[in-house]
Amino acid sequence: MKRRPLFAANWKMHKAPAQAADYVVQFWAAAEALVTKADIVLCAPFIDLETLRVELAPSRVRFGAQDCYWEASGAFTGEISAAMLAALGARYCIVGHSERRRLFGETDETVARKVAALLAVELTPIVCVGESLEEKQQGLTAARVTSQVQAGLGALSDEQRARVAIAYEPIWAIGTGLSDDPVTANATIAMIRGASGGLADARILYGGSMNADNAGSFCAQPEIDGGLVGGASLDPRGFLTLIMNGLKAAA
Ligand code: 13P
Numbered sequence: 001m002k003r004r005p006l007f008a009a010n011w012k013m014h015k016a017p018a019q020a021a022d023y024v025v026q027f028w029a030a031a032e033a034l035v036t037k038a039d040i041v042l043c044a045p046f047i048d049l050e051t052l053r054v055e056l057a058p059s060r061v062r063f064g065a066q067d068c069y070w071e072a073s074g075a076f077t078g079e080i081s082a083a084m085l086a087a088l089g090a091r092y093c094i095v096g097h098s099e100r101r102r103l104f105g106e107t108d109e110t111v112a113r114k115v116a117a118l119l120a121v122e123l124t125p126i127v128c129v130g131e132s133l134e135e136k137q138q139g140l141t142a143a144r145v146t147s148q149v150q151a152g153l154g155a156l157s158d159e160q161r162a163r164v165a166i167a168y169e170p171i172w173a174i175g176t177g178l179s180d181d182p183v184t185a186n187a188t189i190a191m192i193r194g195a196s197g198g199l200a201d202a203r204i205l206y207g208g209s210m211n212a213d214n215a216g217s218f219c220a221q222p223e224i225d226g227g228l229v230g231g232a233s234l235d236p237r238g239f240l241t242l243i244m245n246g247l248k249a250a251a
Helices: 019-032 046-055 082-088 098-103 108-120 132-139 141-153 180-193 215-219 236-250
Strands: 006-009 039-045 062-065 092-094 124-129 167-168 204-209 226-229
Touching: 006 092, 006 167, 006 204, 006 236, 019 039, 019 046, 019 236, 039 092, 046 062, 046 082, 082 108, 092 108, 108 124, 108 141, 124 141, 132 141, 141 180, 167 180, 180 204, 180 215, 215 226, 215 236, 226 236
Parallel strands: 006 039, 006 226, 039 062, 062 092, 092 124, 124 167, 167 204, 204 226
Antiparallel strands: none
16 A cells, blocks of 8 residues: 655744744645645644644644653653643654754653654654764664664554654754755665564655755655655745645655
8 A cells, every 4th residue: 555645844943823823824725735645744842732723723734743751741840741742632743853862862762652652642753763974974874773763663563653654864964955865765764664564554754954846856766755844844835835846756
């Protein structure tokens, strides 16, 4: 069965609620026509999620978070649980983004806990993996991403693995304008799929300087099921064009 494409915006630390609402006004009607062919999700700062719940209510565009905590509730100052996200109506949550691994101490172990917590409340984790420039230069890409996938998904059943999305994001390609070569990214994603069982039906996305101009060349690759998009998702019209170009190439 062909996997359903997924395009996820990662707004990172951008947009206050008023800007999020403004974005949806410009985005959702045109996006609605694309939702027949792909899942579309806006992963926003926590403070925007209630706004997105309200503004996206008439739409099939989904919203999600960029991180969560694995305990359902308790004395965890500053944290938001997967269960709380589910209660709000979020459907997705990014886990293990390289910025969180590098700047905020995310580890393979905490990624695994968050993935399990999200699946338990029926959210789709978008698990980020990717190598540094140094690792790429040393030929360690396959070893790095395989170990991240094994650590993050190792305890899951095949049924659970099929519900996870993975984003392959080479760290050196994030926010740099230096996207990976689509053929190379496709080979890495094929390797990820092959190295761990149960991933035949899981969506695996490319991320790292994806934009409206290069989305088609990534989405034309057979193993690439869509994109996790940072900078190029911040403008609603630009993100729509990116999705349209990606879907055209994937068809
Ligand atoms: P850019 O698209 O800005 O390179 O960011 C990619 C990313 O980190 C998405 O999670």
